[in-house]
Amino acid sequence: MNILLVYPQYPETFWSFKHALKFISKKAAFPPLGLLTIAAYLPKEWTVKLIDMNCEKLKLEEIKKSDYVFISAMAVQRDSVKSVIELCNKLKTPVVAGGPLFTIEPDHFENVDHLVLGEAEQIMPKLVEDMKKNTLKKCYKSENFPDITKTRCPRWELLNFKWYHSMCIQYSRG
Numbered sequence: 001m002n003i004l005l006v007y008p009q010y011p012e013t014f015w016s017f018k019h020a021l022k023f024i025s026k027k028a029a030f031p032p033l034g035l036l037t038i039a040a041y042l043p044k045e046w047t048v049k050l051i052d053m054n055c056e057k058l059k060l061e062e063i064k065k066s067d068y069v070f071i072s073a074m075a076v077q078r079d080s081v082k083s084v085i086e087l088c089n090k091l092k093t094p095v096v097a098g099g100p101l102f103t104i105e106p107d108h109f110e111n112v113d114h115l116v117l118g119e120a121e122q123i124m125p126k127l128v129e130d131m132k133k134n135t136l137k138k139c140y141k142s143e144n145f146p147d148i149t150k151t152r153c154p155r156w157e158l159l160n161f162k163w164y165h166s167m168c169i170q171y172s173r174g
Helices: 018-022 033-039 060-064 075-090 100-104 124-133
Strands: 002-007 047-052 068-072 095-098 114-117 139-141
Touching (some): 033 047, 068 075, 075 095, 075 100
Parallel strands (some): 002 047, 002 068, 068 095, 114 139
16 A cells, blocks of 8 residues: 655644745755654555655646545644645545644635544554555544553655754654
8 A cells, every 4th residue: 555644744834944944055954753653553564655745746646546545634734734624525535534724624625535633642543454455534532541551663764864954853742
């Protein structure tokens, strides 16, 4: 199975650091830790690719050759999210969406094929099983926070480390 992980672009604001990052030859402040962590729950035999739209362009070919596009976002990325989902819908590539934006506003994303609401770590085994059977539900919802000591290590090998100013680690939850 081919999975494309897409991290939407931040708008150009002070907090995107876009202009400041140019001075240090970086494209983004931090990598998309959530998507990298979710990638660790996908079977190793699946092809997984990450596109951080803050660092590189999302190409039609990447979407076309994907069985699913996973997208994670925060509210500030809403405009970029909408354009990515629209593009995937046109190309008939199913979208699996999670993260703060979708958890807070699931009703605003009727055109998303599958929603992951809340923390995804506990949902991922069932989601992967359903993907294999081609029986994905519209919505998967986590009711609590997973034990951080049992969360898998992010798939760092999907990153181009040279693009980022800093790396991040997760040491607490909630």
